[in-house]
Amino acid sequence: MTASTYGGRPNGGLPAEVTSFVGRRHEVAEVKQLLSASRAVTLTGTGGVGKTRLAVRVGQDVRRAFRDGVWLVELAELDGPAMLAEAVAEALEIRDHTGATTMGVLTCHLRDKQALLILDNCEHMIAECAALSETLLRAAPDLRVLATSRQAMGISGEQAVPVAPLPLPDLQVPLEKLIRQDAVRLFAERARAVLPSFTVSEDNREVVTRIVRLLDGLPLAIELAAVRLRALSVEQLLDRLDDRFRLLTGGSRAVLPRHQTLRALIDWSYALCSQGERLLWERASVFAGGLDLEAAEAVCGEDGIDPLDVMDLVIGLVDKSVLIREDHPGGVRYRMLETLRQYGRERLAGSGCEPDLQRRHRTYYRELAARARAELFGPGQVAWFARLRREHANLRAALDSWLNTPGEARAALSMSGDLLYHWITSYYLAEGRGWLEQALAADTEPSRVRAGALWAGSWLAIIQADIPAATALLGESRRLGEELEDEPVLAYVALFRGMVAMCEGRTEAAIELYRDALARHRRTGDPVGIALSLIRLTLAHSFLGDSSAAIAAGEECLAECEASGEGWHRAYTMMALGVQVWRQGDLERAAELEKQSLTFNRAVGDPLGAGVNIEVLAWIAASQGRHQRAARLLGVLETMWSCAGAPLSGFGHLAQYHDDCERAMREVLGEPAFETAVRRGARLPLEEALSYALEEDKPERPAKEEERTPLTRREKEIAELVAQGMTNKEIAASLVIAQRTAEGHIEHILTKLGFSSRAQIAVWVGERARADGHD
Known part of the structure; x- marks a missing residue:
């Protein structure tokens, strides 16, 4: 007898959906497109993310394209691979009486079929599912396989599609938009199934949003949570989610037992891991906000895991969807859903190894902060800023661990001080000050570490305009510096006392303090201190009207920064020079300096630096008669300073210019027009505001002009002055730069153009002008 099929279902064997399918429009479209081009597609992702529902929905949508049906093979209930082929045959409703092997029957049956086979939950026999799929696909040219698994099968031609949790909702959006976000929709629909009167309203929107965010947007967890509304209010549900593994039980009895509780589901994932992968899962749970490979090797290696094996174990956990791979400009990072991290943390605590892993973690991040501080002034600076920002959650966890470990407060004091530029160049100003205050209160013994943390x-206090607090901190730091004869501490104390003097209107005293700081920093060879002192001297001399001294200090600082490939202090130097050049009336040059500085501050995400740049650009616009632009920029600043929590970022003496600008714009535009322009600026999203400040909508220069000259804009300007017969001294005076800077530019021009004389530069300028006339 031959094999035959029974059932007569032309649409194949797919279960009916008993609950609504929410969201996933993009994923459904992507999988359908891939199935049209590839014969094997695997949906990968962590347990409970909704792979099965997605596969079934795709199967329903495409079933008309498969003449011989779409068939679901549920594999989760199989204990092992022994009955794999039989399970497929049963799902296809094949009855065989020939005595042939089941695989033989399957290949014979499917050879001429145009069908889609959905293999659901392959992870516990991934190798066998891969072998079966390859055999069937080779035998049946019109067969397609759609699999779901924690990891890809790894067969030829397979397309793997990672299925992520539902996007986390944004609490800030209007209610009508919030209730359309998939995670909130899923919670609301499942809640109405047990509580028909439930709706997401203005009264409960924050609680609902926090619930689905705490559950990582994981569909199974959201569904299990919604079921608890039979007995709990949403507020009670939120309060109990810290014990989510005990709370989230009692799902549908019709589904697999491991899908009825969150813990059972994750136990299943844990059981699929090797011993080394389980250890790494547990140890990686000490990280907050993700980790990179270097951190994994340093913290998780040893005691059962060879550091050389960490990479392979990480790959294994990524394959099994325990770790999520994320690409960043600085390299690859790995993230664990909070639900999986809590599970791993419970396992780690139960093993008794948690204290040791916490020690390794905090030690690693203290050393990371120290390395970032040591490499602050140089070409690696921007990469360090970005890296520390990515590691912020881990830095916070490490500081908390140091402070809560008896006898380790000094480590927290050292680490919080080393992170000074992290606090300043990000939105963590207030948080950084809080960490320093906690550490100073916990470790009161006199030491160089304490003296450094005080200044x-x-x-940070100066930036926040808290001058009394800054004065008190500097007083103690100075006393400790003198007792310990610590020259670096005394140098920074002088620098910040100068800043306090500027804020108090004592400009001459500030200049003396800055000069003292500069001399001390030069003796200790501290490039950071030298740059900061020169920047502040530039601003102080400018404020007094001493333009030559201001320009000299600024140009010297630029030279120091450029020689080291340094960016942040260079950007602030350009800001300070921009203020001086604006005061001298060279508005175009001043705007150019501020825009260059703003471009850098925007790239590194420094809100305080960007705010000062936009301040100066507003004053420049007012001086240019561009009154609407000036008023709009003042509106942008209202938003920026509110977010940063630090008006004028510690450059309080510049507030006079801001007030003058605002007063003038009110008079010129009139109160209604001024307020309208300010509101328009304040409503701009951050990126649009920065783009507006940089005037990025203005047409760029033709590319052919840039291609035919290797000179920078500044060098072309100086070349034209050379052609006019000006001496180096006259060029320096005309451009308000130091003479040695002008000489350096001319040397660069000669080198770039391959010339040996100023006369050749003049001829080149003339030829270029004639060429421009013919374009």
């Missing part, structure tokens, strides 16, 4: 805290 670091004073800078």
Whole structure:
């Protein structure tokens, strides 16, 4: 007898959906497109993310394209691969009486069939599912396989599609938009199934949003949570989610037992891991906000895991959807859903190894902060800023661990001071000051570390315009510096005392303090201190009207920064020079300096630096008669300073220019027009505001002009002055730069153009002008 099929279902064997399918429009479209081009597609992702529902929905949508049906093979209930082929045959409703092997029957049956086979939950016999799929696909040219698994099968031609949790909702959006976000929709629909009167309203929107965010947007967890509304209010549900593994039970009895509780589901994932992968899962749970490979090797290696094996174990956990791979400009990072991290943390605590892993973690991040501080002034600076920002959650966890470990407060003091530039160049200003205050309160013994933390805290206080606190911190730091004869501490104390003097209107005293700081920093060879002192001297001399001294200090600082490939202090130097050049009336040059500085501050995400740049650009616009632009920029600043929590970022003496600008714009535009322009600026999203400040909508220069000259804009300007017969001294005076800077530019021009004389530069300028006339 021959094999035959029974059932007569032309649409194949797919279960009916008993609950609504929410969201996933993009994923459904992507999988359908891939199935049209590839014969094997695997949906990968962590347990409970909705792979099965997605596969079934795709199968329903495409069933008309498969003449011989779409068939679901549920594999989760199989204990092992022994009955794999039989399970497929049963799902296809094949009855065989020939005595042939089941695989033989399957290949014979499917050879001429145009069908889609959905293999659901392949992870516990991934190798066998891969072998079966390859055999069937080779035998049946019109067969397609759609699999779901924690990891891809790894067969030829397979397309793997990672299925992520539902996007986390944004609490800030209007209610009508919030209720359309997939995670909230899923919660609301499942809640109405047990509580028909439930709706997401203005009264409960925050609680609902926090619930689905705490559950990582994981569909199974959201569904299990919604079921608890039979007995709990949404507020009670939120309060109990810290014990989510005990709370989230009692799902549908019709589904597999491991899908009825969140813990059972994750136990299943844990059981699929090797011993080394389980250890790494547990140890990686000490990280907050993700980790990179270097951190995994340093913290998780040893004691059962060879550091050389960490990479392979990470790959294994990524394959099994325990770790999520994320690409960043600085390299690849790995993230664990909070639900999986809590599970791993419970396992780690139960093993008794948690204290040791916490020690390794905090030690690693203290050393990371120290390395970032040591490499602050140089070409690696921007990469360090970005890296520390990515590691912020881990830095916070490490500081908390140091502070809560008896006898380790000094480590927290050292680490919080080393992170000074992280606090300043991000939105963590207030948080950084808080960490320093906690550490200073916990470790009161006199030490160089304490003295350094005191002046670091004073800078944060100055930026926040808390001058009394800054003065007190500097007083203690100075006393400790003198007792310990610590020259670096005394140098920074002088620098920040100068900043306090500027804020108090004592400009001459500030200049003396800055000069003292500069001399001390030069003796200790501290490039950071030298740059900061020169920047502040530039601003102070400018404020007094001493333009030559201001320009000299600024040009010297630029030279120091450029020689080291340094960016952040260079950007602030350009800002300070921009203020001086604006005061001298060279508005175009001043705007150019501020835009260059703003471009850098925007790239590194420094809100305080960007805010000062936009301040100066507003004053420049007012001086240019561009009154609407000036008023709009003042509106942008209202938003920026509100977010940063630091008006004028510690450059309080510049507030006079801001007030003058605002007063003038009110008079010129009139109150209604001024307020309208300010509101328009304040409503701009951050990126649009920065783009507006940089005037990026203005047409760029033709590319052919840039291609035919290797000179920078500044060098072309100087070349034209050379052609006019000006001496180096006259060029320096005309451009308000130091003579040695002008000489350096001319040397660069000669080198770039391959010339040996100023006369050749003049001829080149003339030829270029004639060429421009013919374009």
